[in-house]
Amino acid sequence: MAATARGRGAHRIAAAGVVTGAVLLLALLALPIVVLLIRGGIPGLGQLGADHELRAALWLTAQTATIATLLTVLLGTPLAYLLARARMPAGALVGALLDLPLLIPHPVAGMALLLAFGRASPAGAALAQLGLAVVGSRTGIVLAMLFVAAPLYVSAAREAIARVDERYESVARTLGDSPMRAAWRVTRPLAGRGLLAAAVVMWARAISEFGAIVILTYNPKVASVLSYDRFTGEGLEAALPVAAVLVILALVPLLVLRSLRAGTALGEPAR
């Protein structure tokens, strides 16, 4: 009896510890955002009408993040497909390479991009010839966003495609489809929700990027750079509305993502 009572006591202590830990972590994650929104949300939204620079930065952020996302969807989906279907030579190595941009500090990513695509580099010079100078331009912003966020898309898209039973494609092939046509007619729609979710994650990551962008393109300013600029130039109070609006902007893809995840995955084999 005494042992049972002791066991129950230990169980309660352990349960209380787990709950406390979870609450602490949640508070740590949520508190700064909540405070930021309370302090800067209303002023930020109010400022939108009058603050031309803020509006322009938000528009530029949304525009460049969308372009980076579209480019990644276009180029990254076939790559994700090849990785998911294990049809890429050295797929494990490619997978590791894709993870690399996620692991390096983002200012370092900016420096690497500057070295590879800056004016002094052959690739940068070639791009400049085409009117796509990377430094101090929208192109640089798109490139930085793409570099840091595309791996997220490819990784999530690969998982979404891998969840679709490959035998659907096999059936489509026996029904006359070429490999590409089978992937387009069967796997793409079945993985569609997952691909869209991957694109939303990438877009959200792109709009919040700062470190790589600030190295390549300080001006024109995206919202994150404007927020930093006002913080360093005018102080915390001046930066708060910009930062809060950026958080609100980031909530949009979060809500979209939640609604996508709430739906039923189509790709699971019908049984």
Place this chain on the structure above:
Amino acid sequence: MIAVEALRSRAGAFVLRDVTFSLPAGAWGIVLGSAGSGKTTLLETIAGVRRAESGRVLLRGADVTRVPPERRGVGIVYQHALLFPHLTVEENVRYGADEPDYAVALARRLGAGQLLTRGVRELSGGERQMVALARALAPRPDILLLDEPLAAVDPRGRTRLRRELRALQRELSLTVLHVTHDFGEAGTLGDLAILLDEGRMVQAAAPETLFRRPASAAAAEFLGAENVFAGSATPLAPGSDDEAGTMQFHAGSLTLVGVGETGAVAHAVIRGEDVVLARERGGTTSARNVLDGVVVEVVAHGALARVTLEVEGLPLVASVTAGSVSELGLLPGSRAVATIKATAVHLC
């Protein structure tokens, strides 16, 4: 016609190897084997959705080993139907059809006419397989590969689907290769039965031959032979007028006369239905094996019963009707005589 020659194929770490058989045009081939024996891998390699590492696949006499699946003219139906879940039944059926009207007519013929506008998630197991069958046949293939299509179907639907399959095969002159676990299907549908075990082909023969003359003890046990005895065989004395391959088999103190291929014989296989039981010896019989035993167990299976005798210290199982059990008064402990023809004792 489907023929494979020394086929080798891989599915992950699993390797299918040394598969060789030939199924004539318009015939029905059955592929048997335990789970993981390579049945699906074989079908997928013939369909072309899995690459052959070596060997050849011949369809209609032409080597198609390197031909992509979309140009092989082969339909495939998987166990779980694998209907495209983002399409309606009609869209599924018309997916690969050059003639959409034919596809829809086929679906109606198979009883899926009422289902055409439905989503595939609303269908029962039997309905799904009907739709999958219509989808596979809509492009008018002359070769159909079936991967346990009846396994997920309820017994009533299974009977109907089996009947439709047989009728369609005759009408459309299809060559069918059918993976199944059901020995009944193998017996009633098959012209050729192919037995796989752990990625290797054990035997390819007419179903009757496969069941009566399995290539090995393992094959016999997989095919449901009730009696498999390990032992050794010696040729019968010269001058005997027995048919070729007749040998005397010894397992402990049990001696049997049986028939087998010459060579190393290590097992005697007797199907339960070939063991005839009586209460006592008597009357004339041409059977070469008459064995005295004691009933140790009687297990009823509906109209049939499985009676186990102890004969010379070994268990001998007989499949008899429940009526025979009561007629002969076969109860545990009672004596009985088992009679087995030499041709029913397969030595392998």
